[in-house]
Amino acid sequence: MTAITAPPATTADAFVPERPAHRDGNVLRWLSAYAASMVGDNVYYLALSWAAVRAGSPAQAGVVMAVSALPRALLMLGGGVIADRFGPRRVVIGSDAVRCVAVLAVAALLWRADPGLWPLTVLALVFGTVDAVFTPAVGALPARVTSHGQLTRVQGMRGLAIRFASVVGAPLGGLGVALGGAAAAFGIAGLLIAVSVPLLISVRTRELPPEDASGGATTAWQDLVAGLRYIRGHRVLAPLMLAIAFGDLGFVGPLNVGLTLLADERGWGASGMGWVLAGFGTGAGLASLLLAVRGRLPRAGRLAAYTIFAGSAAIGALAYAPNLAAAVGVALLVGLLAGLSGALCGALLQTQAEPARLGRVTAVSSLVSLGFAPLSMPLSAAAIGAWGTGPVFVVSAAVCGLGGVVALAAPGLRRAELPH
Structure with a gap:
């Protein structure tokens, strides 16, 4: 197995001056487009949930919400190939345009009539299919809009945009529903996604060196296989994918289904759960x-491992918090530690992968996070029903901690550094 490391920054990084990313207009235009699109996503999911509940039974609404997950999981790896072959900027622009048109079309349909569940199901299917291409392209785009040395800072800025979208999106969607029903909320989501398109068109991207660019002589399947082999043979990316997988599998269940059941068990109610989630979001x-x-x-490699360990311990402690105030404090710690380990893993992924393969690398990591990790949610719920919240949170923390074990056991990842 050949050990492969990220290439040094050479002519590929000459396109963008070495300046702080937060002062780079090109990066800020990309970040603004990304934030607008993410806020639109949050509004869309709230509108879809509301419209599905109003149009059918809770079970039918659950099916509509789950429809997008299947094509996203099945097509994610192919989406990474498309992002690398055609360029992430072009793919992101096309994806946002399709998502915008689809959401606005459903908004217009709901405004004129009450067609039932079928347009919502079609919209969810289209959104999930496009997301399979959009997500890898979004992950591959930062390496084309900034210099290699600024990718870590951009990763942090992207994390802030995600937090901003989650804080603003839900209230904005709720306001849309209150003022004009699901049609108005879908309209807001579509317009927000539309804002991202001209911003993305104005973003300049650097070209890859000839030796890194795809020559188009290979098939899509060959590109996919080559990308998987590249990850498997990389001394940092291979263990990093495994660490991300363990971290997400141990994290998703407790912080989604498990937290809801814990709040119900302790009598905190929906408001209490909201405070705990606010603590987590603040830390992240x-x-x-x-x-x-x-x-x-x-x-960075060692720090990621240590923060995974500490964050895992905090996840286990959350189930034993004596009161709501203590739970909020522990959740703040979980968010800070898990957010830092996640940001470090994301930054290492961005800086270690070759830009020409970053779409496929992002696709694999996204498949783990969005395709496999959610499977732990029904398992966590069933386990809590059988053994209670405490033991399940502790086991989940142990699974999460395995990511830290992998990070320390793999020399390449343990010694990995972020670029200056």
Whole structure:
């Protein structure tokens, strides 16, 4: 097995001056487009959930919400190939345009009539299919809009945009529903996604060196196989994917289904659960802010492992918090540690992968996070029903901690550094 490392920054990085990303107009245009699109996504999911519940039974609404997951999981790896072959900027622009048209079409349909569940199901299917292409392209785009040394800071800025979207999107969607029903909320989502398109068109991307660019002589299947072999043979990316997988599998269940059941068990109610989630979101936002301001953290591989361990311990402790105030404090710690480890893993992925293969690399990591990790949610719910919240949170924490074990056991990942 050949050990492959990320190439040094050479002519590929000469396109963008080495300046802080937060002062780079090109990066800021990309970030604005990304934030607008993500806020639109949050509004869309709230509108879809509301419209599906109003149009059918809770079970039918659940089916509509789950429809997008299947094509996204099945087509994600192919989406990475498309992003690398055609360029992430072009793919992101096309994906946002399709998503915008689809959402606005359903908004117009709901405004004129009450067609039932079928347009919502079609919309969810289209959105999931497009997401399979959009997600890898979004992950591959930062390496084309900034210099290699600023990718870590951009990762932190992207994390802040995600937190902003989650804070703003849900209330904005709720306001749309209150003022004009699901049609108005879908309209807001479509317009927000539309805002991203001209911003993305204005973003300049650097070309890859000839030796890194795809020559088009290979088939899509050959590109996919080559991408998987590249990850498997990489001394940092291969263990990093495994660490991400363990971290997500141990994290998703407790912080989604498990937290709801814990709040119900302790009598915290929906407002209490909201405070716990706010604590987690605040911690994760602080972690992204740290990375955005500092630009890099030394000994990134070791630091990622240590924060995974500490975050795992905090996840296990959450189930034993004596009261709501303590639970909010622990959740803040979970968000800070898990957010920092996640940001470091994302930054290492961005900086270690060759830009020409970053779409496929992002596709694999996204498939783990969006395709496999959610499978832990029904398992966590069933296990909590059988053994209670405490033991399940502890087991989940142990699974999450295995990511730290992988990071320390793999020399390449343990010694990995972020670029200056």
